[in-house]
Amino acid sequence: MRRSALLLLLLVAGWLGAGIGTAGPAAAHATLVGTTPGEGARVEAAPDEVTLQFTEGVSLGAGYARVLGADQQRVDAGSASVDGDVVTIPLRGDLPDGGYLVTYRVISADSHPVSGAFSFAVGDGELLAAGTADTESATDPVVGTLLPVTRWAGYAGLALALGVPVLVAVCWPAGRASARLRAMALGGAAAVAVSAVAGFLLQGPYAAGTGLTAVVDPSLLAATAGTGVGWGALARAVLAVALLLVLRRVWRAAEPGRGTTAAVAVLGVGLVVATAAVGHPVAGPWPVLAVLVAAVHAGAMAVWLGGLAGLLAVAVRPDAEPGAVAGALPAFSRLAFGAVVALVVSGVVQSVREVASPTALVETTYGRLLLVKLVLVVVVLAAAGLSRVWVQQRLGVRRPRARRTTTVHAFAAGVAAERAEPAPEEVAAAAERDRAQAEAAAEHLPALRRSLLVEAVLAAVVLALSAVLVATPPARTELAQPVEVVLPLQGGSGASSGSVQMTVEPARPGENTLHVYLFDDAGRLTQPAEIRLTLTERSQQIGPLDVALEPAGPGHYVGDGMSIPGAGTWTLTATVRLDEFTALSAATDFPVR
DSSP, rough: OOHHHHHHHHHOOOOOOOOHHOEEEEEESSOOOEEEOOOTTEEESOEEEEEEESSSOEEEEEEEEEEOOOSOOOBBBBOEEEETEEHHHHHHEOOOOOEEEEEEEEEETOOOEEEEEEEEETTTOOOOGGGGGGGSSSHHHHHHHHHHHHHHHHHHHHHHHHHHHHHHIIIIIGGGGGGGHHHHHHHHHHHHHHHHHHHHHHHHHHHTTOGGTTTTTTHHHHHHHHHHHHHHHHHHHHHHHHHHHHHHHHSSSSOOHHHHHHHHHHHHHHHHHHHHHSGGGGSSSSHHHHHHHHHHHHHHHHHHHHHHHHHHIIITTTOOOOOHHHHHHHHHHHHHHHHHHHHHHHHHHHHHHHHHHTTTTHHHHHHHHHHHHHHHHHHHHHHHHHHHHHHHHHHHOOOOOOOEEEEEOOSSOOOOOOOOOHHHHHHHHHEEEEEEEEHHHHHHHHHHHHHHHHHHHHHHHHHHHHHHHHHHHHHHSSSSSOOOEEEEEEOTTSSSSEEEEEEEEEEEEHHHHHHEEOOTTTTTOOOEEEEEEHHHHHOOOOGEEEEOOOOETEEEEEEEEEESSEEEEEEEEEEOHHHHHHHHEEEEEEEOO
8 A cells, every 4th residue: 555655646746747748728618619699798789699709618417508588588499409519599589779688507528517797789879788698697506416415325325235235245255245245235235326316306407497396397307308418317227236136146146146246347337337337437527438438436435445445344354253254354445455555556647647737736725625635545545555565474475285196206207296285284284274374363353443443533634525516516617727729700790700819818817818710701810090908807897908019910819918807707808990980899718817
């Protein structure tokens, strides 16, 4: 275990060093980057539709995307549609002049809701404040609390449903006679099934921003069933029930057959993959690799913690038989060492992917939670190291005894060497030594039991932190990220002409650098008659603030030292006058953290 702790420290140190030297912008998750009409835009005639473009694919699921008039009544013509990263909301025909508010709550690929609102005006209508949007977009606090609780129950159940059978099959065959181990394995499978069903029911209210009263709403259930999160929950429930039935059959049989053993293995692997193939791993870069790494992480966790729980419940109890201690602990020590190494390596890979930069460890909620988890893991590894030392000192690392061979005299007519079985007295002496060693070890169990108990308690806390981290947006999406976006320039009639590229770096409160490039329809840099850029934070009622620009070449302007007053979701609006009669505009939202 000391080697695994050293490996963890080396990997984290290497990541920190590499991150400091090569840290660059990280990809955001489901961030709104453009709308048509633009936020705060004023158009001469009502458009046929409103479009919202995000940084990656989204789904509506149990969420919504709608357009409201000044009287807070809906003016969209029906359900919104999603095509990859673009959400389209059709509007009714012949809308009168006035202000209109677009409000949305979509689901990102990692199952997190993304909500917001913006407004535009038709004709001489007055712009509506984004704060007039309905307040239903917030997650219900009860639903937000129950979701990580159900995830924790699912992780704990997975550890028992897989770890206990592996302990019995690999380390301690005599444990099949324990009714307590049987109940733990079956209870774990049942817990996974119940938590999966509960997660399926809660996902609808979580996505829609409603309360527990909507858990059985048919429309929400149907919407959840059409998402990857819903399919994953149903798959876990079915696999867990099947595993429960097979485990019952295995424990009832006098001797488990190869078919049932293989079925347990297949169902266990399927359950691990179904657990890993939701949430953060399926979003962002390299999703296939991320799911495989997450599956290794979940499987290693189950083998280690489930076996640990089984040992605490049966093998190292105060009234445990010495033979159980001597039979189970050495083999589990070797198995746990391999599981911990896999857990540490896969955990570091996951952390690098989700955090992306060492600075995010201290600047984001996800990073700070991950730091707490890493500290607890180091403490757990230290306790596991003490347990391993105890096993090695008291019981040794047992290996199968090699049979001795005797060679016949070299001149004996080519007779081959034959194997000689140990003499009965040697077998008896070895058995007596094993018995004496086991009894001596049993007398010193309290120290081992305390170490294992520390491992188990801290591991339960680590599982709880893992359940919270799953519901927390990854650090790479919370960290301040440079903005670079290309938007079409649109006129008051809805027609577009040319485009504008805007970059903001580092997109943090305080001074920033802004670059603006203007292009014509052929993609060539073009010089406007006049250009104006403004910053607005509508939810805080800040702005519009004019941004001072300096020409830096044909069609290129720089706002060096552009000041952003504080954190929030800011709107950068470019208004371009090509000639005396043609004015175009484009706007984009970007987070400032």
